[in-house]
Amino acid sequence: MPTFVINVPATSANIGPGFDVMGLSLSLYLTVTAEVSDAANAVTIAYEGANSDGLSCDPKSNLITSTTLYVLQCNGINVLPSCSLRINNRIPLGRGLGSSGAAVVAGVLLANALGSLNLSRQRMLDYCLMIEHHPDNVAAALVGGFVASYLIDVDRSGNIPASEAPPSATLDEQRERELRALAADASLTLPPENIGHFVQLECSSAIRAVAVIPQFELATSKARAALPSTYETRDVVFNLQRLAVLTTALGRKCPDPWLIFRAMEDRVHQPYRMHLVPGLPEILASFNPDNTPGLLGICLSGAGPTILALAVSDFDAIAAKLQAVLARHDVDSKYQVLDIVSEGASCESQS
Incomplete structure (x- = not known):
């Protein structure tokens, strides 16, 4: 069988x-x-x-x-x-x-x-x-x-x-x-x-993902309940502008740190969810490519609480710096440095 x-x-x-x-x-x-x-x-x-x-x-x-x-x-x-x-x-x-x-x-x-x-x-x-x-x-x-x-x-x-x-x-x-x-x-x-x-978009092979994973669960229902029912036009435009840039910027052979960092800013979901992840407001306000070598951008992964940092080098150092901020807010965390994989789900048959 x-x-x-x-x-x-x-x-x-x-x-x-x-x-x-x-x-x-x-x-x-x-x-x-x-x-x-x-x-x-x-x-x-x-x-x-x-x-x-x-x-x-x-x-x-x-x-x-x-x-x-x-x-x-x-x-x-x-x-x-x-x-x-x-x-x-x-x-x-x-x-x-x-x-x-x-x-x-x-x-x-x-x-x-x-x-x-x-x-x-x-x-x-x-x-x-x-x-x-x-x-x-x-x-x-x-x-x-x-x-x-x-x-x-x-x-x-x-x-x-x-x-x-x-x-x-x-x-x-x-x-x-x-x-x-x-x-x-x-x-x-x-x-x-x-x-x-x-559509599958280009993503530079130089980019890896640093996933810093707080040791608590965050229900998607709770994260969605934190979102407003309406948005200011200026905030929607802010996101649309950055999304248009990000879809191309991540695919460049030599990623531009500040271009990507600013393109990963958000006004639609992260401002309303930050209070659900202690330490996240400080991280989003203080980290940037100048003070964190190798960093391209930081965001919530999905609804959180995982914090995702895209980077081209110094992956462990970036993770340690993120964990230090979370620790100051009494949040235990683990981290993994992950590749962005080009192959999706697979099914192999073995006889």
């Missing part, structure tokens, strides 16, 4: 001014090994590694397998094929590194493999967006690299869930209800085609 090995990269969304638009895929992975068996209706789940606390091993409530079942049912397969899943999740949970998006992507790839569905990447993205609702993380996880994306108008499609339900690594009650409702009537919930659109 075949064995499938699925790898999905962590992602960082927003990247400063690109709120709900930009994503980077990073060299930190969720790995799912699925051993298909001929036992009758037997699906087992076992987690390995440190980032597994609170994750369900029940196939009915695990986000990966619930996603898999939804995709299969949309394609006429009503039960999960018997298999044994070993899941090694190296992506910290609830830290703004795309852990739930990675789980959804893994579930779609697993369905594609178990059901021999032969889905295109674009079609996989459609299924991901029926569950995750935001394209920035899942698009970057699927295709890799530096990605810009958008979602078609929900009101025009009529079929896309418009929920702002917070992503979570396990199924919260609202997410569970949504997935079960989707799976209950696959004929009505088959995703429209081309829900989301994306």
Whole structure:
């Protein structure tokens, strides 16, 4: 019987001014090994590694397998094929590194493999967006690299869930209800085609990501609740100007530190979320390329609390300096220096 090995990269969304638009895929992975068996209706789940606390091993409530079942049912397969899943999740949970998006992507790839569905990447993205609702993380996880994306108008499609339900690594009650409702009537919930659109942008090979990870979780629902319902035109224009520059500046062979640093400034989400990460206001106000060698720019990773620094050198020194500020605010943290990976999620078959 075949064995499938699925790898999905962590992602960082927003990247400063690109709120709900930009994503980077990073060299930190969720790995799912699925051993298909001929036992009758037997699906087992076992987690390995440190980032597994609170994750369900029940196939009915695990986000990966619930996603898999939804995709299969949309394609006429009503039960999960018997298999044994070993899941090694190296992506910290609830830290703004795309852990739930990675789980959804893994579930779609697993369905594609178990059901021999032969889905295109674009079609996989459609299924991901029926569950995750935001394209920035899942698009970057699927295709890799530096990605810009958008979602078609929900009101025009009529079929896309418009929920702002917070992503979570396990199924919260609202997410569970949504997935079960989707799976209950696959004929009505088959995703429209081309829900989301994306482009892969150039990103200099000299750039690496320093992820400083506070040792507390920040619920996406809490981070979104901190945002205003309306914005000043000048603040929207501020972000649009910088986003237009950033999409090109990161792709230059020799990145310009000050050009990128200023282009990563934001007035749409970070000012309203800074109080959720003690020390972040000081970091954003005091760090720059002149006083921090190698630094290109700093931002919240996704909704936080991880702080992402893009840099071309002195990676460990930058991390230590960021950690020192957090420590002064009584925030324990860890860090990882990560590559921006050009390859997205993969599924390999082993016989």
